[in-house]
Amino acid sequence: MVEETPWQQALRYANRANPYPFYAELRKTPVARQPDGTYVVSTYREIVALLHDPRVSSDIRKIRQATTTDAEQEAGASEDVISLEPNIITSDPPEHDHDRRLMTRHFYGPQDAPHQISDLEPEIGRVVAGLLDAMRDQTRIDVVDEFAYPLPVTLISKILGVPLKDEPRFHAWIETALNALDFGPEAISEELQSQLEGGRQGVRELKRFIAELLDTYAKQPGPGMLSAMVHDDGREGHMSEGVLLSNALLLLFAGHETTVNLIAHSVLTLLRHPDALQKLRRRPELIVPGVEELLRYESSVQFWHTRSAVEDIEIAGTLIPQGSPIFLVYGSGNRDPERFANPDELDLERPDNQHLGFSQGIHFCFGAPLARLEVQAAVGEFVRRVENPRLVVDPPPYRHNQIFRGPRHVLVDIDGIRD
Amino acid sequence: MTLSATLAELVRDFKANGRIVIVGASLAGLRAAEALRGEGFAGSLTIIGDEPYEPYDRPPLSKQVLKGWVQADHTQLPRFQELDADWRLGLAAVGLDRATRQVRLANGEQVPYDRLLIATGTRARQWPNPAEAALEGVYSIRSRDDAERLQQALMAGPSRVLVIGAGFIGSEVASVCRDLDIPVTVTERGPAPLIGALGGVIGEIAAEMQRDHGVDLRCRVGVSSLEGDAGGHVRRARLSDGTTIEADVVLASLGSVRNVEWLEGSGLAAGFWGVGCDAGGRAFDINGVTTDTVYVAGDVARAPHVLYEYQFLAMEHWDNAVFGAEVAAHNMVNLEPGYRPHLLLPGFWSGQFGVNIKSVGVPPFGDEIVFTQGSIKERRFAAAYGRRGRIVAAVTFDHGKWLQYYAELIERSAPFPPPPPGWDRPDVMKPIPAEFPEPGVPTAIPDVVLTGHDPNERRAEFRPRDRPS
Amino acid sequence: MHIVVDLNRCQGYAQCVFLAHQIFRLSGDEALTYEPNPDDARRLQVQRAAAACPVQAIMIDRQDDAERGAA
Numbered sequence: 001m002v003e004e005t006p007w008q009q010a011l012r013y014a015n016r017a018n019p020y021p022f023y024a025e026l027r028k029t030p031v032a033r034q035p036d037g038t039y040v041v042s043t044y045r046e047i048v049a050l051l052h053d054p055r056v057s058s059d060i061r062k063i064r065q066a067t068t069t070d071a072e073q074e075a076g077a078s079e080d081v082i083s084l085e086p087n088i089i090t091s092d093p094p095e096h097d098h099d100r101r102l103m104t105r106h107f108y109g110p111q112d113a114p115h116q117i118s119d120l121e122p123e124i125g126r127v128v129a130g131l132l133d134a135m136r137d138q139t140r141i142d143v144v145d146e147f148a149y150p151l152p153v154t155l156i157s158k159i160l161g162v163p164l165k166d167e168p169r170f171h172a173w174i175e176t177a178l179n180a181l182d183f184g185p186e187a188i189s190e191e192l193q194s195q196l197e198g199g200r201q202g203v204r205e206l207k208r209f210i211a212e213l214l215d216t217y218a219k220q221p222g223p224g225m226l227s228a229m230v231h232d233d234g235r236e237g238h239m240s241e242g243v244l245l246s247n248a249l250l251l252l253f254a255g256h257e258t259t260v261n262l263i264a265h266s267v268l269t270l271l272r273h274p275d276a277l278q279k280l281r282r283r284p285e286l287i288v289p290g291v292e293e294l295l296r297y298e299s300s301v302q303f304w305h306t307r308s309a310v311e312d313i314e315i316a317g318t319l320i321p322q323g324s325p326i327f328l329v330y331g332s333g334n335r336d337p338e339r340f341a342n343p344d345e346l347d348l349e350r351p352d353n354q355h356l357g358f359s360q361g362i363h364f365c366f367g368a369p370l371a372r373l374e375v376q377a378a379v380g381e382f383v384r385r386v387e388n389p390r391l392v393v394d395p396p397p398y399r400h401n402q403i404f405r406g407p408r409h410v411l412v413d414i415d416g417i418r419d
Numbered sequence: 420m421t422l423s424a425t426l427a428e429l430v431r432d433f434k435a436n437g438r439i440v441i442v443g444a445s446l447a448g449l450r451a452a453e454a455l456r457g458e459g460f461a462g463s464l465t466i467i468g469d470e471p472y473e474p475y476d477r478p479p480l481s482k483q484v485l486k487g488w489v490q491a492d493h494t495q496l497p498r499f500q501e502l503d504a505d506w507r508l509g510l511a512a513v514g515l516d517r518a519t520r521q522v523r524l525a526n527g528e529q530v531p532y533d534r535l536l537i538a539t540g541t542r543a544r545q546w547p548n549p550a551e552a553a554l555e556g557v558y559s560i561r562s563r564d565d566a567e568r569l570q571q572a573l574m575a576g577p578s579r580v581l582v583i584g585a586g587f588i589g590s591e592v593a594s595v596c597r598d599l600d601i602p603v604t605v606t607e608r609g610p611a612p613l614i615g616a617l618g619g620v621i622g623e624i625a626a627e628m629q630r631d632h633g634v635d636l637r638c639r640v641g642v643s644s645l646e647g648d649a650g651g652h653v654r655r656a657r658l659s660d661g662t663t664i665e666a667d668v669v670l671a672s673l674g675s676v677r678n679v680e681w682l683e684g685s686g687l688a689a690g691f692w693g694v695g696c697d698a699g700g701r702a703f704d705i706n707g708v709t710t711d712t713v714y715v716a717g718d719v720a721r722a723p724h725v726l727y728e729y730q731f732l733a734m735e736h737w738d739n740a741v742f743g744a745e746v747a748a749h750n751m752v753n754l755e756p757g758y759r760p761h762l763l764l765p766g767f768w769s770g771q772f773g774v775n776i777k778s779v780g781v782p783p784f785g786d787e788i789v790f791t792q793g794s795i796k797e798r799r800f801a802a803a804y805g806r807r808g809r810i811v812a813a814v815t816f817d818h819g820k821w822l823q824y825y826a827e828l829i830e831r832s833a834p835f836p837p838p839p840p841g842w843d844r845p846d847v848m849k850p851i852p853a854e855f856p857e858p859g860v861p862t863a864i865p866d867v868v869l870t871g872h873d874p875n876e877r878r879a880e881f882r883p884r885d886r887p888s
Numbered sequence: 889m890h891i892v893v894d895l896n897r898c899q900g901y902a903q904c905v906f907l908a909h910q911i912f913r914l915s916g917d918e919a920l921t922y923e924p925n926p927d928d929a930r931r932l933q934v935q936r937a938a939a940a941c942p943v944q945a946i947m948i949d950r951q952d953d954a955e956r957g958a959a
């Protein structure tokens with residue numbers, strides 16, 4: 001049997017809780033060609049360079065088929081079956097720039113005073129308070145199900161105008177779709193193969209759900225961003241129905257999944273670092289730089305998989321041939337000792353913390369300000385109000401997905417909830 | 420005692436007991452002072468500035484201040500270090516005696532130093548006719564007070580503003596006027612706006628941008644004279660093409676003049692283009708010999724640049740002031756081999772007509788330009804400048820996220836033209852002449868200038884030339 | 889309080905604008921302007937904006953700067 005590369009090992013489910021030793025190994029070759037022809041980039045400097053390199057495409061359709069494995073062709077085929085138009089993460093300029101500009105106006109508000117997300121702060125505070133209040137009589141909580149998940153899903157549903165009553169349905173579809181996606185050696189396992197059709201079905205259902213919602217809003221305007229986009233006045237040009245659908249899907253999914261992981265990881269990380277937790281209790285204002293450090297320390301998007309070289313690119317002594325898929329491993333770049341001193345240490349006051357937790361360049365996370373407000377409020381209040389939190393299981397069980405890496409449950413014993 | 424121990428003792432002693440004087444209390448002066456304290460300099464620190472204000476930031480003056488959003492006195496720069504300095508504000512330095520190591524102030528006082536930093540920057544070039552310049556309604560813009568006066572004049576609702584000179588400042592002011600719905604005429608002696616800094620190809624795009632926003636732009640035209648009414652208020656301008664413009668506010672944006680007059684007789688290599696220094700900020704004397712006690716930073720400094728054939732480069736750029744000051748400060752309190760070089764890739768920005776114009780490198784060093792990304796028509800693009808097959812600079816219009824890619828190419832002296840992007844290709848991707856004016860053609864002087872190899876600048880020193888706008 | 893944005897570093901991500909639009913504004917898609925001396929009451933907002941800047945271009949003065957008054 002051929003020995004697995006550090007990247008393949010990092011992707012194994014058994015290493016989900018701690019891929020970092022494999023990333024350290026991976027960084028010895030900043031741009032590492034994998035057996036399937038993918039180029040995995042793990043060092044900060046090279047990741048940043050490629051994020052700003054106009055010879056890199058984010059459009060998954062530009063990946064040369066010849067270099068893909070059967071599993072990836074399978075994945076590509078499933079995309080065809082589901083036939084989604086590119087969204088803003090999987091498109092290039094000028095379409096990307098245009099679509100993102102249009103979405104920005106609807107998400108944040110008018111260009112001269114984009115107030116819509118910062119206006120949500122009181123509401124975020126209320127939701128956080130309500131979730132913590134509901135734990136008053138408990139001695140054991142699951143931070144994921146009872147805290148990290150409900151906050152962002154409530155907020156994004158409201159922002160988009162997706163009825164919260166449909167949450168159990170779309171939550172299940174997203175979950176099955178995420179579980180069926182695997183970039184590692186386990187993709188060909190029987191278990192994964194058996195989930196593929198379920199995953200596809202999940203995406204189909206989700207697509208149908210959003211399409212119906214957009215149809216409803218087309219007939220009868222309603223609250224939220226989706227309706228506003230359907231009824232856009234077109235002053236910045238037109239977004240086709242297919243592209244609108246893809247982006248609506250993206251907003252709903254990315255608008256909470258990544259934040260769930262960030263909140264769960266933040267609580268988990270602080271409970272593993274009692275000194276940092278104490279410091280945050282003493283100096284609550286450190287939540288602002290602290291969340292940046294948590295974003296660096298456990299990045300919610302570990303890597304991204306849709307990029308490719310549009311022509312030969314020479315970087316760090318490696319030639320990436322035209323058409324090759326490029327994976328940028330943010331989770332590794334954020335632990336690169338060449339960029340961050342003592343990268344495996346948690347330092348809530350880390351100076352010069354220009355992390356890649358939200359990426360960089362034109363695909364910088366669309367919803368970052370919302371995520372920051374949510375996580376600052378959630379983690380800040382958790383630290384302030386939850387009495388004597390203790391991890392029950394460490395490491396906790398992880399979700400299967402490698403890109404959107406996060407714990408499935410974080411069980412914590414508590415002594416109570418302060419006012 | 421070994422030599423290195425002796426040197427270390429010298430450094431320690433100087434850091435404890437030395438006397439440092441900084442002339443210039445703007446961005447470079449402040450950042451140098453902070454860097455000195457950050458280096459552990461505990462001796463006496465004197466900061467001399469001719470304006471009565473604590474250090475403030477100038478870029479907002481021609482933008483948010485002029486627009487009336489931010490008050491002129493709200494531009495004070497943040498402090499990152501305890502300074503414990505002796506501030507001498509509102510007092511200009513008028514002379515330097517290097518033999519006795521003293522700076523002479525306007526009030527006759529002599530301030531002694533062990534190390535001196537010259538950070539006197541530049542001032543706005545005034546309208547050359549003093550009587551016309553004295554008319555009410557004629558402005559220039561460089562200082563906080565200038566900006567406040569011009570802002571008040573704009574608030575009064577002038578019938579028309581005339582901007583003389585379409586460099587960055589003139590263009591930004593014209594943009595603010597249009598934002599405020601004030602009619603504005605811009606005259607430019609060169610063929611297009613921004614031509615000195617970015618060349619004629621980009622200048623043509625800037626010209627269209629101005630006209631689209633309702634600016635009455637007149638290129639290849641100078642202002643011959645300004646005329647006032649009986650009350651001494653400016654009313655009209657006569658142009659070199661024989662036409663007249665009725666305007667009650669006139670902004671002379673004729674570029675800047677380096678503040679070097681106070682150094683006359685000091686024996687330093689100081690002249691029209693600034694004060695010559697090495698890449699470590701150490702001033703040259705008039706013979707081109709490095710001094711050990713005098714340093715230079717900011718707009719007034721000109722130093723050889725490794726990327727541009729070691730030609731002397733004078734950079735009126737914000738980050739040149741910051742990094743140049745930090746490097747000079749480090750070198751002021753250290754000895755060889757502890758010196759650091761100031762190896763900045765020049766860069767600037769300008770917000771005008773709703774577009775963010777950014778540049779890296781030295782565009783006028785190039786002779787060709789190629790559009791590399793985006794759309795000229797939509798005014799969102801990137802373009803690269805080349806010289807002899809190497810990329811030397813780049814400019815972006817609303818494409819700032821891509822600029823660092825080009826910066827890295829420039830730092831590597833990568834081939835020109837650069838490889839085409841994978842998407843969003845401009846309609847035409849062939850290098851064309853960048854159309855920089857020949858030296859000596861009267862136009863707005865660029866804010867980065869290559870000034871040749873001569874550190875002495877003897878001609879400028881001994882035969883200062885009158886340079887009418 | 890006193891702030892300055894290194895607009896050479898700024899790439900127009902507008903994170904500061906989305907978090908503190910009273911202090912930071914865009915002119916067009918990318919050109920950032922801002923209030924350099926905001927009211928102290930806005931400190932938290934400004935700190936959030938500075939922390940959120942993807943290129944760390946926003947610099948804030950020291951809160952405990954005792955040496956405000958120049959001679």
